[in-house]
Each structure stands twice: as C-alpha cells, then as structure tokens.
Amino acid sequence: MARAKCSVKATGKGKRATHTFACRLGVKKGTWTITTSARAKNGTTVAHSVVTKRVR
Secondary structure, three states, X not given: OOEEEEEEEEEOOHHHOEEXXXXXXXXXXXXXXXXXXXXXXXXXXXXXXXXXXXXX
C-alpha cells in the first residue's frame, strides 16, 4: 500500500493564477504508475499527467 502527503499552492487571480502541486509518496519496491489531473470549476480537465517509476 502507498502512503502519500500532498499539498496544493495557488497564487494570483484569474488568467494569471498558477497552481503548484507537490506529493511525496511512500511505496514498496516495484513499478508504480502515478496519475494526476486537475479540473476547473465547470468540470473541464485543465491538466493531466501520467508517470511510471520503478522503486528498487
């Protein structure tokens, strides 16, 4: 089982707003796929990421 500690930071307003997402995962050895996504208030996906990492 994975453990995670995550945080989100938002700065600015409107079109100049930026968001930073950080997550620290504690996992056992193996290959892990991490998927993240962000949605606007209207439900539209505004960011999506998939990363696969191997933990030795």
